Amino acid sequence: MTAIVRILARRIVLLVPLLLGIVLFVFLVMRFSDVDPASAFFQGANPTPRQLHDFRERNGLLDPFPVRYVHFVGDLLHGDLGTSALTRAPVVDQVTTALPLTLQLTFLGLGIAVVLALLGGVTAALHRDRLPDQVIRVASLTGVAAPAFWLALLMIQYLAVDLGWFPTGGYVNPGDSLSGWLRTMTLPAIALSLPVAAQLTRIVRTAVVEELDKDYVRTAVGSGLPPLVVVGRNVLRNALINPLTVLGLRVGYLLGGAVVIETIFSLPGMGKLMIDAVQNGDPAVVQGVVLTTATGFVVVNLVIDILYLLVNPRLRDAAR
Numbered sequence: 001m002t003a004i005v006r007i008l009a010r011r012i013v014l015l016v017p018l019l020l021g022i023v024l025f026v027f028l029v030m031r032f033s034d035v036d037p038a039s040a041f042f043q044g045a046n047p048t049p050r051q052l053h054d055f056r057e058r059n060g061l062l063d064p065f066p067v068r069y070v071h072f073v074g075d076l077l078h079g080d081l082g083t084s085a086l087t088r089a090p091v092v093d094q095v096t097t098a099l100p101l102t103l104q105l106t107f108l109g110l111g112i113a114v115v116l117a118l119l120g121g122v123t124a125a126l127h128r129d130r131l132p133d134q135v136i137r138v139a140s141l142t143g144v145a146a147p148a149f150w151l152a153l154l155m156i157q158y159l160a161v162d163l164g165w166f167p168t169g170g171y172v173n174p175g176d177s178l179s180g181w182l183r184t185m186t187l188p189a190i191a192l193s194l195p196v197a198a199q200l201t202r203i204v205r206t207a208v209v210e211e212l213d214k215d216y217v218r219t220a221v222g223s224g225l226p227p228l229v230v231v232g233r234n235v236l237r238n239a240l241i242n243p244l245t246v247l248g249l250r251v252g253y254l255l256g257g258a259v260v261i262e263t264i265f266s267l268p269g270m271g272k273l274m275i276d277a278v279q280n281g282d283p284a285v286v287q288g289v290v291l292t293t294a295t296g297f298v299v300v301n302l303v304i305d306i307l308y309l310l311v312n313p314r315l316r317d318a319a320r
Contacts, residue, residue: 011305015298020073022294027072030287031065081291082284086277091288094273099292101171102269105261106254108185109193113250116197117243121204122231128209136201143198148257152191152264159187169266188265192257196250203246207239248304252297 047055063071075082081091124136160168166187172180211217212235220230259271266272270289277285 008306011302015302018298019295022298023073023076023291024069026287026290026294027069030283031068076291081288084277084282084285086280086282086285091284094285095270095288095292098268098270098273098289101267102255102258102262102271104174105185105188105192105258105267105269106251108189109196109254110247110251112189113193113197113200113254114247116193117200117204118236120197120201121243122208122236124201124205125208125212126231128212133205136205140198140201143194144202146195146198148191148195149260149264151194152188152261155187155191156264169264171267184265184267188261188267192254192261196253199250200243200246203243204239207242208235211235211239244304244307248301251300251304255293255297 079092081095083089084091084094087094120136120140124133127133155166156168160166166183170184172184174181208231212231217230217235220234258269259274261267262269262271263275270293274286274289277283277289
């Protein structure tokens with residue numbers, strides 16, 4: 001346990017410069033964009049040059065670049081993401097309202113992807129080069145080639161419009177109706193998860209096949225242990241390292257894909273919030289959404305590192 005704590009402490013310390021780099025990158029992109037925060041704040045009001053100047057001076061937009069960056073980081077440390085130019089409300093309030101839905105969609109899609117990948121990958125590996133393996137490999141290749149937005153449109157047409165099994169869009173809070181929440185979230189989560197599940201299935205299959213060919217598996221099976229026990233207790237534990245690596249990267253895809261999926265299904269999450277902010281010229285909201293999403297991606301990869309340590313104890317010894 002002490003070794004795990006020490007390793008995690010080192011990883012967390014390394015996250016600090018990474019997060020500062022992300023903040024600097026977002027700060028630079030937003031400051032060199034064509035959107036003027038002062039003009040966005042007064043949009044539609046025809047402000048005078050004096051009003052624009054006073055706004056820039058009051059909000060530190062005329063300060064030197066290093067000073068503005070230090071103030072920006074200081075505001076972030078106090079939980080201040082700025083003020084929306086459109087609603088005049090704190091950006092953090094809009095983010096905290098939209099973030100739970102995006103997390104629900106992302107992790108529901110992630111859960112579906114992991115279950116499908118484990119079932120498909122292990123089944124294909126255990127029936128190597130036979131019919132189940134061939135069917136799963138073709139299905140996974142098709143899933144990798146199919147973009148999430150195309151799957152979403154197909155599902156809306158056939159499962160929502162033609163068959164009426166699901167609503168075409170909208171959102172129901174799980175606190176109001178769990179069944180309504182499941183109906184509104186099922187199609188978006190499946191559309192988001194299938195490309196990830198297809199890619200993970202191929203990786204799980206390859207990793208399990210490699211483990212099944214090792215001597216310890218043949219020895220365990222030859223000594224009389226049931227094959228399913230060997231697969232569940234030893235093979236999967238050793239084979240999950242590579243899939244976990246890809247899974248950490250694919251979470252970023254899920255968060256990014258949620259932007260499109262939420263727009264297609266009219267879900268009021270982070271994706272729709274950012275799309276609306278871009279269309280309405282609200283730079284503070286765009287900046288807040290990007291920073292929150294990037295931070296979430298970094299945190300998820302830290303969680304993946306923890307899972308590495310739990311799945312394979314040898315990594316703890318190598319990381320010391």
